[in-house]
Amino acid sequence: MPGESREPALRFENVSVFFDDQPALADLTFEARGGQSHVILGAAGSGKTVLLKTAMGLIKPHSGRVLVFGEDISRMNERQLFDIRSRIGMLFQESALFDSLTIEENVAYPLLNQKAIHCPSCDVLPRVTRALEFVELGGTLEKFPAELSGGMRRRAAIARAVVTEPPLQMYDSPTAGLDPITAHTIMALLIKERDVSRATTLMVTHRYQDGNLMANFRYNSEKGSLEPARNGDRATARTTFMVMKEGRLIFEGDQDELEASHDPYIAKFFKQRT
Amino acid sequence: MFDFVKEPVLAAQDFFLLSGRALKNIFRRPHYGDDIILQMDTIGVGSLPIVVLIGFFSGAVMALQMSRALAQYGQIGRTGQLVSLTLVRELGPVLTAIMVAGRNSTGIASELGSMKVTEQIDAMRALGTDPVQKLVTPRLIATATMLPLLTIIADFVGMFGGFIVARFFLGLLTRQYWMSVWRGLEWYVDVTQGLVKPFVFAFVVSLVGCFYGLRTTGGTQGVGRSTTQAMVVATVLIFVIDLLLTKIFISTGGS
Ligand SMILES: Nc1ncnc2c1ncn2[C@@H]1O[C@H](COP(=O)(O)OP(=O)(O)OP(=O)(O)O)[C@@H](O)[C@H]1O
Ligand SMILES: [Mg+2]
Numbered sequence: 001m002p003g004e005s006r007e008p009a010l011r012f013e014n015v016s017v018f019f020d021d022q023p024a025l026a027d028l029t030f031e032a033r034g035g036q037s038h039v040i041l042g043a044a045g046s047g048k049t050v051l052l053k054t055a056m057g058l059i060k061p062h063s064g065r066v067l068v069f070g071e072d073i074s075r076m077n078e079r080q081l082f083d084i085r086s087r088i089g090m091l092f093q094e095s096a097l098f099d100s101l102t103i104e105e106n107v108a109y110p111l112l113n114q115k116a117i118h119c120p121s122c123d124v125l126p127r128v129t130r131a132l133e134f135v136e137l138g139g140t141l142e143k144f145p146a147e148l149s150g151g152m153r154r155r156a157a158i159a160r161a162v163v164t165e166p167p168l169q170m171y172d173s174p175t176a177g178l179d180p181i182t183a184h185t186i187m188a189l190l191i192k193e194r195d196v197s198r199a200t201t202l203m204v205t206h207r208y209q210d211g212n213l214m215a216n217f218r219y220n221s222e223k224g225s226l227e228p229a230r231n232g233d234r235a236t237a238r239t240t241f242m243v244m245k246e247g248r249l250i251f252e253g254d255q256d257e258l259e260a261s262h263d264p265y266i267a268k269f270f271k272q273r274t
Numbered sequence: 275m276f277d278f279v280k281e282p283v284l285a286a287q288d289f290f291l292l293s294g295r296a297l298k299n300i301f302r303r304p305h306y307g308d309d310i311i312l313q314m315d316t317i318g319v320g321s322l323p324i325v326v327l328i329g330f331f332s333g334a335v336m337a338l339q340m341s342r343a344l345a346q347y348g349q350i351g352r353t354g355q356l357v358s359l360t361l362v363r364e365l366g367p368v369l370t371a372i373m374v375a376g377r378n379s380t381g382i383a384s385e386l387g388s389m390k391v392t393e394q395i396d397a398m399r400a401l402g403t404d405p406v407q408k409l410v411t412p413r414l415i416a417t418a419t420m421l422p423l424l425t426i427i428a429d430f431v432g433m434f435g436g437f438i439v440a441r442f443f444l445g446l447l448t449r450q451y452w453m454s455v456w457r458g459l460e461w462y463v464d465v466t467q468g469l470v471k472p473f474v475f476a477f478v479v480s481l482v483g484c485f486y487g488l489r490t491t492g493g494t495q496g497v498g499r500s501t502t503q504a505m506v507v508a509t510v511l512i513f514v515i516d517l518l519l520t521k522i523f524i525s526t527g528g529s
Contacts, residue, residue, distance in 0.1 A: 058396050082402045096397035099389075114402035160401075 007070060009034045009168045009200040010055055015064035015074075017050055017247075024050040026247040027064070034167070035238065037194060037201045039211035041269045042244030048204040049093055051244070052170045055202070056088055057081040068168070086114035089161035089199075093172040095153045097145040097160070104141035107131055107160045117164050131163040132156070135189055151182035155189065162193055169193070170202040175210055183207070188226050192219040208269045215239035215255050243269065289485050292410065296481065299404070299411040309412035317378050317413075318420030324373050325424045326431050332365055333357060333432030337439040350444060354454030357436035358429075362459060362468040366429040368516050371475035374421055375508040379483035382413055383504035386487025387497040395488065410484040417480035418473060425472040467523050474519065475512050482508040 008031040017025040024047045032038050042048050053059045054066060057073045066074050068084050076084070097106050107128045111119040119127065132138055135155040145153055154174060162169060174190060175183035187210055194201045195218055205211060217226040241258045243251035243266050251258065251266050259270050340356040386409060389395050398405050433455055440446040459465075486504040490496045 053396065056400055058399055078399070078404060085400050086402060088400070090397075090400050092393040092397055092400075094391075094393045096393035098394055098397070099392075110401045116402075 007034060008032060008067070009069060010202070011065075011067040012051075012055075013065040013067070015054060015061045015066060017047075017054055017059055018062050023247045025054065025061070028247075028249050029064075030242065030249060030252060032168075032200050032202060032240075034200055035198055037214055037239040038203065038242055039214050039239060040202060040204045040242045040244060041206075041208065041211065042204075043265075044206075046244040047247040048244055049172055050247075052090065052172055052202065052204060055170065056085055056090060082114065083116050086110070086116040086164065087166050087168060089164065089166035089169040091154075091157050091161045091171040091174055093176065093204075095145075095157040097153060097157055099145055101144075102141065103132070103137070103143050103145065103148070103156050104128055106145065106156065107163050110160060110164050114164065127163060128159075131159040134162075134193070135159045136185075151178050151186070154178065154186060158186070158189060158193070162197070165197055165199075167197075167199050168202075169197075169199045170204075172204045173206065174203065175205060175207055183210070184213075187213045188219070190214070191217055191226060192221075195219045196221075211239075211241060212255070215241075288489070289481070292406065292485055292488070293477070293481050295406045296410040296414050296484070299407045300415065302407070304407070306408055306412050309408065310415050313412050313416035314420055316381070317374065317416050318424065321374050321377055321420075321424055322427070324377065325370055325428050328369055328373055329366070329428035329431035330435040332369055333361060333435030334439045336360060336365070336432070337436035338443070341440070341444050351446065351450055352454050353440050353444065353446065354433075354436065354451040354456075355458030358433055358455040358458035359464070361429050361432040361436075362464045364516070364520075366425050366432060367468060367471035367475065368512060370425045370428045371421065371472060371479060371512045372509055374417070374424065375479045375482075375512065376505060378417065379479050379504045379508040380501045382480065382483030383487040383490075384497050384501045386484060387490035387500040388494075390488060390490045391493050391496060405488070410481070410488075413480045413484060414477065418476040421476040421479065422469050422472040425468065429468065463523070467519075471516065471519055474515060478508055478511045478515065482511065 011031040012028050015025055015028045016023060028051065040048050040051065050059060054061055055068065057066070057068075057076060061074050064074070065072050069087065071084060073081060073084055097103075098109065101109070104125075108124050111117055111124050111127060129138070129141070132141065135158050137152060137155050137159065140148065140152065140156070145156065148156065158171075158174070161171075171190060174186050178186065190201070190203065191213065193199070194214075201214075203210065203214060213226065216229055218229045219225075220227045239254065241251070241253060241255060242249055243258075245265055250263070251261060258266065261267060336357050337353050341350050341353045344350050344352055344356070386395070389398075389409075395405050398408060436455075437448070437451050440451045441448060483504045486500040486507070490500040492499070
């Protein structure tokens with residue numbers, strides 16, 4: 001079981017990324033241990049998406065090293081990267097479902113196209129159905145992404161990200177642009193996925209309450225809803241908050257440390273809690 | 275100081291890199307056969323109506339114009355010859371390529387462009403597919419097979435358009451027109467020239483569309499910009515390459 005382990009699932013060492021001489025990530029160093037959750041906060045344009053894409057090798061760092069499961073991906077070519085990427089599930093900010101494919105084909109895509117995933121063809125449909133039922137979209141297999149609402153698209157994209165049960169899962173702004181109720185449903189799904197799979201989770205968000213849910217709640221499989229994790233439960237200890245500002249990581253620590261911060265930029269995030 | 279040339283030079287370099295990768299992928303697995311068939315359908319079958327229309331009317335108008343010039347020398351009977359010559363060597367390949375560029379370079383650029391700005395290209399890479407293999411190579415193969423075929427169709431429809439004019443407006447006999455058409459063609463030279471040109475134009479039409487599509491940035495506005503750029507660049511390149519090819523054919527002893 002990929003529970004908590006010593007080996008970092010993801011490690012950034014002095015990583016910098018530039019776009020037209022403008023730094024999008026500046027000398028970033030952090031690590032995510034196996035089984036931990038990371039909540040990444042930051043203003044718009046602070047480099048959160050670039051961070052996740054760099055972790056997948058979609059963007060090459062100009063300096064520094066990125067290690068995924070102990071392997072340095074910053075010098076790998078695209079074909080070598082496919083292997084590593086099959087162990088990462090990513091929810092893109094724009095959902096990024098393929099418009100020309102049905103929801104079923106979208107969710108089956110990683111099973112059929114990732115060489116490192118050996119999924120016999122008779123297993124594909126059951127796994128797709130299970131993943132879609134997990135996100136409560138059981139009846140939409142034949143639909144096209146354009147026929148779904150924004151919240152449903154986000155859920156279908158989550159199903160596609162986790163259908164291969166990757167040990168590292170990254171979610172880019174899973175609740176952005178959704179109404180509070182849908183946002184809560186999505187968060188419940190992510191926490192459920194985290195608690196069922198015990199995967200390492202990185203979540204980018206604008207909303208502090210998402211991070212708060214991630215840190216202090218767990219999924220109760222009997223009641224089928226979220227419940228506060230009991231005091232001393234590992235959930236809190238396992239969640240690290242990170243705050244990005246203009247490409248730099250200006251804070252890393254647990255929730256208590258975050259709320260104790262006097263930096264006005266950091267305080268802005270937890271003060272918005274309703 | 276040379277900053278203003280830096281960007282076009284870099285863009286040209288990127289374009290050749292993309293072309294190289296697209297070509298290399300033709301011989302590499304996996305092959306996306308379904309995508310090739312689908313693209314052949316949109317590019318080939320989809321362009322057929324417009325190619326037929328344009329072919330017909332350009333052949334007809336050519337016949338009218340040529341006959342006026344020929345009438346001065348009392349050679350109106352040779353109308354078919356001039357129509358077939360200009361159609362097969364120049365108008366057929368160039369007009370068809372421009373029509374297909376208008377339909378498909380832009381179509382490809384906007385399709386790939388919107389995939390780029392909605393992160394679908396990133397998602398493809400994240401999920402184990404090379405976008406060049408999956409998107410660019412099938413479009414290249416499909417265009418390279420369909421454009422020569424479309425050109426042949428345009429040539430024949432154009433000759434037929436010329437025939438309608440010759441028969442009903444110029445009063446030529448059916449047999450007279452088609453004999454003259456036949457005489458106008460130097461088979462070896464014209465057929466190679468008429469097929470090599472569309473084959474080369476196919477690379478321009480498909481790769482320029484893909485190139486601008488994949489470079490799109492800046493949301494939906496960017497998609498519009500890429501589409502326009504693809505159209506303009508593809509059209510200009512078609513004319514430039516047509517001149518180069520014609521020059522090569524003539525100096526290698528064509529005609
Ligand atoms: N492909 C790109 N080309 C040029 N600049 C880019 C590109 N991607 C990101 N940037 C720049 O990098 C910086 C960080 O962008 P990023 O997308 O990571 O922001 P973000 O933190 O995800 O913001 P948001 O919360 O709005 O999604 C921005 O200034 C952006 O303009
Ligand atoms: Mg972002």
